[in-house]
Amino acid sequence: xxxxxxxxxxxxxxxxxxxxxRFVVEKNSLRVTSPDRIRGTHDTAIGNFGIPQYGxxxxxxxxxxxxxxxxxxxxxxxxxxxQSKPGALPTFVLLDRGVFFKFLVEVWNAQKAGASAVLVAxxxxxxxxxxxxPEEDGSSAKxxxxxxxxxxxxxxxxxxxxxxxxxxxxxxxxxxxxxxAVPHPDDRVEYELWTNSNDxxxxxxxxxxxxxxxxxxxxxxxxxxxxxxxxxxYITWYCPEAFTLSKQCKSQCINHGRYCAPDPEQDxxxxxxxxxxxxxxxxxxxxxxxxxxxxxxxxxxxxxxDFQIRCPMKEKKYNKDCAVAVIQNLGLDVKxxxxxxxxxxxxxxxxxxxxxQDAQVGKGSRGDVTILPTLVVNNRQYRGKLEKSAVLKAICxxxxxxxxPAVCLSPDVETNECLDNNGGCWHDKSAxxxxxxxxxxxxxxxxxxxxxxxxVCECPLVDGLKFxxxxxxxxxxxxxGRCKVNNGGCWHDARNGHAYSACTVRDSQFCFFxxxxxxxVKCQCPPGFxxxxxxxxxxxxxxxxxxxxxxxxxxxxxxWGSYDCSCGGDLLYMRDHxxxxxxxxxxxxxxxxxxxxxxxxxxMAGCGAYLVYKYRLxxxxxxxxxxxxAQYMPLDSQGEVPNHVNQNHA
Numbered sequence: 125x126x127x128x129x130x131x132x133x134x135x136x137x138x139x140x141x142x143x144x145x146r147f148v149v150e151k152n153s154l155r156v157t158s159p160d161r162i163r164g165t166h167d168t169a170i171g172n173f174g175i176p177q178y179g180x181x182x183x184x185x186x187x188x189x190x191x192x193x194x195x196x197x198x199x200x201x202x203x204x205x206x207q208s209k210p211g212a213l214p215t216f217v218l219l220d221r222g223v224f225f226k227f228l229v230e231v232w233n234a235q236k237a238g239a240s241a242v243l244v245a246x247x248x249x250x251x252x253x254x255x256x257x258p259e260e261d262g263s264s265a266k267x268x269x270x271x272x273x274x275x276x277x278x279x280x281x282x283x284x285x286x287x288x289x290x291x292x293x294x295x296x297x298x299x300x301x302x303x304x305a306v307p308h309p310d311d312r313v314e315y316e317l318w319t320n321s322n323d324x325x326x327x328x329x330x331x332x333x334x335x336x337x338x339x340x341x342x343x344x345x346x347x348x349x350x351x352x353x354x355x356x357x358y359i360t361w362y363c364p365e366a367f368t369l370s371k372q373c374k375s376q377c378i379n380h381g382r383y384c385a386p387d388p389e390q391d392x393x394x395x396x397x398x399x400x401x402x403x404x405x406x407x408x409x410x411x412x413x414x415x416x417x418x419x420x421x422x423x424x425x426x427x428x429x430d431f432q433i434r435c436p437m438k439e440k441k442y443n444k445d446c447a448v449a450v451i452q453n454l455g456l457d458v459k460x461x462x463x464x465x466x467x468x469x470x471x472x473x474x475x476x477x478x479x480x481q482d483a484q485v486g487k488g489s490r491g492d493v494t495i496l497p498t499l500v501v502n503n504r505q506y507r508g509k510l511e512k513s514a515v516l517k518a519i520c521x522x523x524x525x526x527x528x529p530a531v532c533l534s535p536d537v538e539t540n541e542c543l544d545n546n547g548g549c550w551h552d553k554s555a556x557x558x559x560x561x562x563x564x565x566x567x568x569x570x571x572x573x574x575x576x577x578x579x580v581c582e583c584p585l586v587d588g589l590k591f592x593x594x595x596x597x598x599x600x601x602x603x604x605g606r607c608k609v610n611n612g613g614c615w616h617d618a619r620n621g622h623a624y625s626a627c628t629v630r631d632s633q634f635c636f637f638x639x640x641x642x643x644x645v646k647c648q649c650p651p652g653f654x655x656x657x658x659x660x661x662x663x664x665x666x667x668x669x670x671x672x673x674x675x676x677x678x679x680x681x682x683x684w685g686s687y688d689c690s691c692g693g694d695l696l697y698m699r700d701h702x703x704x705x706x707x708x709x710x711x712x713x714x715x716x717x718x719x720x721x722x723x724x725x726x727x728m729a730g731c732g733a734y735l736v737y738k739y740r741l742x743x744x745x746x747x748x749x750x751x752x753x754a755q756y757m758p759l760d761s762q763g764e765v766p767n768h769v770n771q772n773h774a
Contacts (some may be wrong), residue, residue: 148489148491148492149169150169150254150506150507151169151252151305152167152168152304152305153167153300153301154166154276154278154299155298155301157183158294158297159296162285162296166278168252168300169255170274170305171227171255171256171275171276171507172254172257172507173227173228173231173257173267173509174271174508175272175508175513175514176305176508176514176518177300177302178302178305178506178508178514178517178521179306179520180517181299181302181303182214182240182241183297184213184214184215184297185212185213186216186218186286186296186298187206187217187290188217188290189202189217192204193219193220194219194221195219195231195233195234196222196229196233197233199233200237204237205237205238206239207237207238214240214241215238216239216240216242216298217234217237217239217241217243219243219244220244220245220283221244221245221277227255227256228257228267229267230244231244231267231271231275235271235272240273241274241275241276242273242274242275243286244275244276245277245279245282245286245287246278246279246280249279249281250279250280252278252279253277255275255277257328268331272509274302274508276300302521305504306501306521306522307502307522308502308521308522308524308525310523310524310527311524312351312352312523313352313353313501313519313522313523314352314355314502314503315354315500315501315502315519316355316357316499317354317497317498317500318358318496318497318498319332319356319358319497320332320359320496321358321401321404321408321431323432323436323437323438324388324389324437325388328496328497331510335512336429337429337432339515340425340426340429342512343425345531346519346531347422351523351529352519354422354424355412356408356412356424356428357409357480358405358406358408358480359480359484359493359496360385360405360477360480360481362381362384362481363376363377363381364381368381374399375387375392375399376399378399378403378406378468378469379469379470379473379474380471382477383402383406383474384398384399385398386398388400388401396437396442399468400442404431404442404447408424408431409480410461410464410465411423411427411451411456411461414457417460423454423456427450427451430450431446431450435447488503489503490504491505493505499518501518501519501521501522516531516532520532549581549595550581550597550598550599552599557584557586557610583595587605587608589601589608589609601613601645607629611625611626613645613647613658614626614627614645614658615647615655615658615659615660615661622685624652624653625650626649626653626657627645627647628646628647629646649661652664652666652686663684665682666680666682667681667682667687672702673697673702675703677692677693677695678690678704679691679692689702694706
């Protein structure tokens, strides 16, 4: 009777959804690439086990087995293997839908036989449904934990089309695409985890606890960096009004039957009660709210993992005292958490849990939350195994292109497509430049921007020099400094310690070629060379062509890019005048020049000294004359001087 009532209690939640919301089947696309007559794109329902390749895609060859078409037994028993040959496309196995809730067995058997993905064709004409694992029956544990390939349900009609094409001998190639399975509107991902504090509910609970522990580090990095906004949620049920005073409801619910959880042991006479789980769920919600108010929402992950370790049900430590000790160790205010939880015995709504029940109802593209656990990323429910790398891929696929944090571009999460042939982007081997930008490249010389969904080719920025083009086939230098990179595409060469370049820049203001970097580049051979300036510049023999060193005393010798001119005897060559002069005349002229410089300098110094002397002498004479005159008559700068002599004689 107790188990029967429990089943009724769990089912009583169903009308809540049927009235207020709906279950949304999460989909990805499948594109048939060959044969041509069946090419097209179709929707598929993502299986809620295995590891879907969120943010990516998979190409494969579809096979329909001649035997064991429902995958109910191992394919090795009928001599079938789906292992791909080296160099061939991965094998996608098409199976017929078998017994309801036996999808796990089908996919597991196909995976063991070497399949890379499984397509399950529905056996009836109906809207797509989500393939989920069965309720805990003990036997499903090995499947849930070990299935790693993606799976999808296709509708009956599409399945028949694929089977017919395969039977006729066609090679059916398809592409499973998860790149748009999660919206990616901006540089922040909002995600939520619907979880449960009960650690004794079977395989799914064990996997949930393991996931929280494994994902904690990545989650806290994303949250601390401001890349994500995480919110935990907890599913609650309610007790039918007619049974709120029953022993069963009182043991499983708080607030007079408004918020309930199933008995952990499914036995009302022993162990923990359902309301113990509700209270701890509520406490964990309040821990998150208090931590969020202190601007440290990531502390929730610390509390949940610490509580799992320190307060397990098996050790009879799943209680308030143990929880309080964990909260205190994390530096949170216990009083604030208690105030948030409210009074569980009150015959009134609990604000926190009421918000949780409201949030369970789907809105817009987000369906009702009916599966525990459930992960929601950017308002889309995640489907697949709850495992660190798989979930991280789903979250990373929710970032706008090129805004993904470093954790999303690590080799464990995605493949750097820029490493293979520069991602198909533009590449200048001579200058070691490419449009393939690696996210962690210390210099901006590589611009195949590796994103979570693939790569974006973008012309590089090198030492202030911007390249322009589509990034795939062309990138041309523009802006300041373009002669510094690959010589602007012009000829250049170096010999015997001398380097020459044909790259010049047209000055946009003065219309001549100069060393300015803000004009138009032109390839023009430097002085001493002739040619097109692009592929070649040939040395000019100034001696042979009589362009220099032509005086009668001159002796000319051509050099690469220039010439050497010398004079015989004591003559000295003057390059600017292309003539030879006597060294002694030059030395005499230099001596007289030095003498004249010295004489002029001495003259200027003497004149300066004389002017200073004359000024000082004049100033001294003026002061003496004024002093003498001041004894006999008042000056303009003085007041009237009294005649003391006259006064004394009077």
